[in-house]
Amino acid sequence: MSDSNDTKSAGSEGKKQSIGDWFEERTGYRALLGHALNEPVRGGAKWAYIWGSALVLTFVIQAVTGYLLMSAYTPSATTAWASVAHITFTMRAGWIVRGLHHFGAQAMVILLVGHLAQTALFGAYKRPREMNWFLGLALMGVTLAFALTGYLLPWDQKGYWATRVATNIVGSVPAIGPWLQSVLVGGPEYGHMTLTRFYSLHVGVLPAALVLLLVLHVALFRKHGVTPPAHVDEPGAPPAKVDSFFPKQVGMDLLFGLAILGGLFALAWREHGAPLDAPADPASDYPARPEWYFLALFEMLKHLPGSMEAVGAVGVPLVLGGYLVALPFIDRKPTRALKARIGILAPLVLMGLGAVALTVVSMRNDAADPAFQKARQLASERSERSIALFKKGVPPEGPLAMLRRDPETRGPELFAANCASCHKLGDMAPPEGKVSAPDLTTFGTRAWVIAVLDDPDGDHMFGKTPFKGNMPSVAKPPADPEAAKDFKPMSDADKNTIADFLVAQAKGDRAEGSAGEKLVKRRCTGCHRLDGKQDESGSEESLAPELRGWASVAWIQAQIDDPGSGKAYPKGAGAPELKGKMPGFADKLDAADRTLLANWLHRRSQVAK
Amino acid sequence: MAESKEAGNTEQSAPQPADESRRGALKVLVTAGSIAYAGALAAVGASFATSTVGGETRERWLRAARLADLPEGEPRRVPMIGDARDAFTVTPAEQLGSVWLLRKGNDVKALSATCPHLGCAIDLAADKKGYSCPCHTSAFSIEGATQSGPSPRGMDLLATRITDGWVEVDFRKYRQGTAEKKESAS
Numbered sequence: 054m055s056d057s058n059d060t061k062s063a064g065s066e067g068k069k070q071s072i073g074d075w076f077e078e079r080t081g082y083r084a085l086l087g088h089a090l091n092e093p094v095r096g097g098a099k100w101a102y103i104w105g106s107a108l109v110l111t112f113v114i115q116a117v118t119g120y121l122l123m124s125a126y127t128p129s130a131t132t133a134w135a136s137v138a139h140i141t142f143t144m145r146a147g148w149i150v151r152g153l154h155h156f157g158a159q160a161m162v163i164l165l166v167g168h169l170a171q172t173a174l175f176g177a178y179k180r181p182r183e184m185n186w187f188l189g190l191a192l193m194g195v196t197l198a199f200a201l202t203g204y205l206l207p208w209d210q211k212g213y214w215a216t217r218v219a220t221n222i223v224g225s226v227p228a229i230g231p232w233l234q235s236v237l238v239g240g241p242e243y244g245h246m247t248l249t250r251f252y253s254l255h256v257g258v259l260p261a262a263l264v265l266l267l268v269l270h271v272a273l274f275r276k277h278g279v280t281p282p283a284h285v286d287e288p289g290a291p292p293a294k295v296d297s298f299f300p301k302q303v304g305m306d307l308l309f310g311l312a313i314l315g316g317l318f319a320l321a322w323r324e325h326g327a328p329l330d331a332p333a334d335p336a337s338d339y340p341a342r343p344e345w346y347f348l349a350l351f352e353m354l355k356h357l358p359g360s361m362e363a364v365g366a367v368g369v370p371l372v373l374g375g376y377l378v379a380l381p382f383i384d385r386k387p388t389r390a391l392k393a394r395i396g397i398l399a400p401l402v403l404m405g406l407g408a409v410a411l412t413v414v415s416m417r418n419d420a421a422d423p424a425f426q427k428a429r430q431l432a433s434e435r436s437e438r439s440i441a442l443f444k445k446g447v448p449p450e451g452p453l454a455m456l457r458r459d460p461e462t463r464g465p466e467l468f469a470a471n472c473a474s475c476h477k478l479g480d481m482a483p484p485e486g487k488v489s490a491p492d493l494t495t496f497g498t499r500a501w502v503i504a505v506l507d508d509p510d511g512d513h514m515f516g517k518t519p520f521k522g523n524m525p526s527v528a529k530p531p532a533d534p535e536a537a538k539d540f541k542p543m544s545d546a547d548k549n550t551i552a553d554f555l556v557a558q559a560k561g562d563r564a565e566g567s568a569g570e571k572l573v574k575r576r577c578t579g580c581h582r583l584d585g586k587q588d589e590s591g592s593e594e595s596l597a598p599e600l601r602g603w604a605s606v607a608w609i610q611a612q613i614d615d616p617g618s619g620k621a622y623p624k625g626a627g628a629p630e631l632k633g634k635m636p637g638f639a640d641k642l643d644a645a646d647r648t649l650l651a652n653w654l655h656r657r658s659q660v661a662k
Numbered sequence: 663m664a665e666s667k668e669a670g671n672t673e674q675s676a677p678q679p680a681d682e683s684r685r686g687a688l689k690v691l692v693t694a695g696s697i698a699y700a701g702a703l704a705a706v707g708a709s710f711a712t713s714t715v716g717g718e719t720r721e722r723w724l725r726a727a728r729l730a731d732l733p734e735g736e737p738r739r740v741p742m743i744g745d746a747r748d749a750f751t752v753t754p755a756e757q758l759g760s761v762w763l764l765r766k767g768n769d770v771k772a773l774s775a776t777c778p779h780l781g782c783a784i785d786l787a788a789d790k791k792g793y794s795c796p797c798h799t800s801a802f803s804i805e806g807a808t809q810s811g812p813s814p815r816g817m818d819l820l821a822t823r824i825t826d827g828w829v830e831v832d833f834r835k836y837r838q839g840t841a842e843k844k845e846s847a848s
Contacts, residue, residue: 110699117703121710135750143750145713149706300685300692307695314699446745446752 090299096281097294098302101175104168105274106306109267111160111313115199118154119256126206128252130245131451133208134332138443141326152321155328158200160313162346165193166405173380173401176389177280183381185273188266190377195263202255204344208248210432213333214341216251217243222354222366230363243335283389331435332452340428342419349411352418376400438462458645464653467646471638477513489517489633497559497604497658502552506543519633520596520626524580547572559604559658573600582623598622604658610651614639719834719845724758726772726831729824732765737786737793737804739763739775742833761820761831762793764804772831773806774818781838784817793817814841 070078077083094102125144127136140147169189172178178186205216224234239246285293296302321327343351350366357365384397391398419425438461439452448454456462465481473481475490482488492513495501509524510516525531527543554569564570573581578588580597587595598621602608611620615637617627626634638647726740739760746756762773762784773793775784782797792809793802800811807816821832837846 114703117707121707124711132751139750144710146706146709147713150710153706300689304688304692304695307692307699311695311699314702318702443750446747447750449751449753 090297090303092275092278092298094279094296094298094302095293096279096285098296098305100305101171102279102302103306103309104164104171106303107309107313108161108164108168109271110306110310111157111164112263112267114153114157114314114317115161116260118150118157119260121150122154123256128206128248130208130248130333131449133206133248134329134452135443135447137207137209137329138440141329142440142444148326149318149321152324152326153317155326156317156320158203159344159346160317161196162200164313165196169193169377170401170405172280173398174391175280175282176384176391176394178381179384179387179389180381182273182277182280185270185277186381187378188270188273190374192263192266192270194374195259195266199255199259199263200344200346202251202259205248205251206255207329208333209330210333210337210339210436211328211330211341213243213335214339215343218341219343222362225363226367227363243333280389283391286389329436329440330432331439332456334453334456338428339432340425345412348415349408352411352415373404376404435462458649460649460653460656463646463649464657467642467650468653471642471650475635488512490635491515491518493654495658497556497655499549499552499556501658502555503548506548506551517633519631523596543576547576551576555600555603558600558602558608559655561602561605563601585619594625596623596626598626604655606651606655609654610647613637613642613647613651719847722833723823723830724833726761726822726829727763729765729768729770729827729829732763732770732829734765734767737762737764739786742831744833758833759835761833762806762817763822763829763831768824770822770824770829771805772820772822772829774820774836776818776835776838777813778815778818778836778838778840778843779811779813814839815843818843 073083122140125136125140125147127133137151141151142148172186172189201216201219205212220234220237223237224230226233235241237247237250239250281293284290342348350370353369354362354365380397384394386393388394435456438459439456442455442459442462443452448458468476468478469481472478472493474483475488477483477488477492478494478496491505495504504511505514505524506526507528508514508526510521510526515521515524527548529542530537530540550569550572552569554564554567554573557564557567557569570583573583574588577583577597577600578586579590580587580592580595582597582599582601584601585599599608599619608621611618612622612635615627616622616635617624617637625631627637628634642650722744724742724744726742727738732738739762741760742758743755744758746753746758760775760783762775764771764773776782777784777795777797777800779795779798779800782795784793784795784802786792787794787801792804793806794800795802795811795813798812800813801809802813802817803809806819818836820834823830823832835846837844
């Protein structure tokens with residue numbers, strides 16, 4: 054586009070044309086570009102005007118990253134989570150794309166507030182720009198709808214529960230609520246249809262609506278031009294300075310846009326993309342919270358009685374929206390001077406302050422709530438575990454099946470639900486004073502063996518079970534003074550030898566012929582079985598368990614299946630008349646769960662120090 | 663620069679030469695900034711869009727058939743069963759493809775049933791003395807050598823071994839349409 058070419062450009066008989074001229078002759082693009090760039094900015098370029106352009110620039114980020122995500126995301130309840138994990142952790146630059154999209158969405162909300170505030174303060178909603186004010190409000194609605202629908206798409210715990218709450222709020226609206234809810238959800242329950250509906254809204258309907266509204270919004274903006282500060286139009290003011298849109302205003306807009314883009318890259322870098330919670334699990338307990346920009350609404354709901362739900366969650370936003378729509382009609386004085394409009398803008402300011410206050414209160418409440426923090430901690434651990442499992446591959450049944458087959462995830466769940474009402478294991482324990490079975494925290498380890506040898510009737514061992522009094526301590530003399538006379542405590546060396554033998558059993562090593570086996574045969578098989586056999590002094594009535602294979606997977610599973618199986622504890626230990634005995638779980642848990650539980654308990658003992 | 667003059671005309675006061683050069687510099691800066699903005703997004707997009715995942719080549723021994731069940735000198739087509747990975751989904755015990763096994767004594771030759779031409783499944787020829795591809799009529803001998811048709815190379819030979827009476831095949835995939843036998847990622 055050099056000057057020298059301009060003089061030759063009209064030539065049509067073989068004279069040299071620049072590429073620009075070639076296109077100009079066929080498209081007239083220069084006029085179009087000039088029209089776009091040379092728009093006069095009355096009152097001069099201003100930092101105050103950057104919000105609208107920044108929204109457009111951020112929308113470009115959302116569109117680009119959105120199209121990219123569409124090329125890898127698979128919307129179904131069994132694949133959505135795994136495909137998002139695939140994008141974030143496997144695909145090249147996937148974490149950047151998802152991070153930009155995730156944080157870009159939040160930037161849009163912040164920029165919207167800035168744009169709205171600037172327009173309101175400058176009085177840009179006044180005649181003749183009312184229509185553009187309405188278009189702007191519609192665009193705000195579409196943007197929030199984007200945020201709501203997009204939140205569900207990863208189909209993780211966070212999005213799932215937040216959206217479930219949101220659609221339940223819709224359902225609480227009088228008259229049309231239930232119908233609207235079932236249309237949104239695509240049926241009575243959350244699932245494939247919900248996800249595809251939200252997806253089609255998010256990538257089909259909403260983008261079309263946004264682009265249409267945006268074109269109208271920008272066209273009307275161009276028709277009326279910027280709204281300069283009030284003093285520019287005051288009678289007697291000097292003639293206004295006019296800049297052309299390019300380059301000064303474009304430069305300001307772009308600088309802001311680049312700062313936002315840089316910020317988004319930084320956030321994506323810090324989070325390695327965007328957070329991804331564990332896969333959505335309808336049967337789980339989850340401390341649901343909405344994204345931060347809906348926290349104010351969430352906090353307000355906590356303080357309203359249930360019957361006021363619809364009023365609070367739908368009514369309040371409707372009233373606020375109604376105020377914004379009505380603003381150009383309420384404020385009909387021609388002046389745009391801020392002083393004259395303080396009363397009229399007061400609700401907007403109060404709205405803003407109220408939202409900030411409620412958000413802060415909500416965050417503080419959560420930060421000070423140990424129960425919430427604990428639940429959040431559990432959710433994070435589950436998320437980390439899910440991602441670790443994902444890397445090995447997700448079964449076709451989906452990520453929930455993956456978690457249900459994972460001993461590290463499912464084991465504690467099964468233990469908490471089925472065993473922890475009697476046994477203690479780490480943090481999982483019956484209520485204080487209700488322990489009625491041995492503590493399994495160190496089961497299968499040397500520490501446990503020594504503990505049971507020293508104090509079998511301790512409350513943490515068999516002291517609260519029907520087996521109390523059956524096994525003598527090797528460390529404490531018996532209560533009977535006669536017997537106590539002959540009592541000699543077992544040496545530490547012997548205890549360790551026995552522990553060696555039993556720990557070997559737990560590892561699956563029979564340790565035949567070992568010193569430990571010999572000592573066990575001498576000291577223990579009067580009551581205990583070894584390979585099903587007691588020594589000559591042994592009594593059939595003894596309820597002492599089999600020691601061969603003790604604490605091995607098979608031993609543990611036999612005990613879980615049927616505590617009177619004879620494989621772990623003898624038949625008598627399962628007798629119905631034995632009060633406080635352990636119940637069998639063969640008919641309570643399915644086979645896969647019982648095997649998983651046995652494996653998990655066993656593995657715990659093998660990794661314990 | 664032609665544009666700067668035109669743009670200058672829209673302003674009400676005539677610009678000073680110093681202003682004019684500052685404006686020119688600003689234009690260059692803004693244009694460069696726009697390109698940087700678009701470029702950053704384009705670079706991320708291009709990297710993501712061309713990301714193909716998976717795909718390291720590796721040994722994969724799969725159990726094919728019992729040696730005793732294979733007839734001498736007569737090709738048998740057997741399915742290859744293993745864990746199938748599709749991006750993030752791993753399906754256990756899925757049919758991954760099939761191979762032709764030809765036994766000679768205790769030696770078993772395994773030929774991939776995927777045509778090296780364009781990837782159709784190769785079947786036994788009508789006379790059972792060789793193989794033929796139903797798509798573009800490539801014909802192969804019983805040993806897998808090309809006899810006629812467009813296939814650029816013979817059928818792909820796969821390594822075999824016998825373990826506890828079972829024939830195992832190292833199941834791999836090769837690029838199609840090339841004369842050279844080159845492994846493709848699976």
